[in-house]
């Protein structure tokens with residue numbers, strides 16, 4: 001394809017794997033050790049909030065030990081250098097995209113560094129541990145704080161903005177996601193309907209691999225920087241051609 005005008009990128013746990021954060025569904029992934037119904041559903045939280053707080057406290061503490069990798073950094077460079085419309089949508093609850101300079105970024109499954117008060121509905125940045133005794137900094141209520149992530153059975157965030165960007169994009173790139181979790185797994189079909197070129201960058205073919213026009217398989221730290229390099233080179237070529245069209 002030629003240089004795109006509007007890019008939407010979707011990332012999943014695979015982009016953070018080489019930073020040392022476990023994925024969910026791979027062998028040794030988080031769901032091989034913990035039952036998601038206990039720690040990632042509203043019912044699990046109602047049954048045992050202490051267990052859920054402990055699970056996310058561990059994830060939040062883990063962020064202090066990790067750094068963005070070459071794939072996060074390449075996406076930060078792409079956003080800074082790309083002249084067209086750009087949106088990065090992540091399913092990840094970590095903050096590695098922000099640390100690598102991404103700004104036009106939506107966390108569709110929330111953030112582990114954010115807390116939501118079930119009493120007043122307000123959000124707060126949250127960097128330490130959370131417990132059943134935590135107090136809301138806004139309304140002062142004790143015992144109604146939860147991690148601000150989207151659990152199974154809950155509606156992902158920012159869907160209107162994401163779907164509008166997908167409907168208007170001409171390049172859709174999916175990175176490091178297994179294609180198991182909807183609605184994110186359906187974005188590729190929406191992008192195709194909108195006429196976009198669709199690319200999968202993953203360690204192995206995802207569930208929805210046959211929906212993509214193009215696929216590159218390998219480790220994110222290797223294939224994402226190379227993909228970004230080629231995309232930016234194509235944009236420079238297109239700009240030269242606009243200035244001095246080939247005869």
Ligand code: NAD
Nearest residue numbers: 012013014017023024025091092093094176177178203220
């Ligand atoms: P997933 O665990 O289902 O799939 C991860 C995918 O990444 C797999 O297809 C795997 O082949 C691929 N992968 C693994 N290592 C890779 C590497 N080095 N380079 C490239 N690809 C690699 O994760 P998902 O699809 O993101 O599942 C969605 C859910 O997982 C979301 O709800 C998200 O919130 C959650 N999640 C987030 C984090 C995080 O914040 N870092 C971690 C685990 C899970």
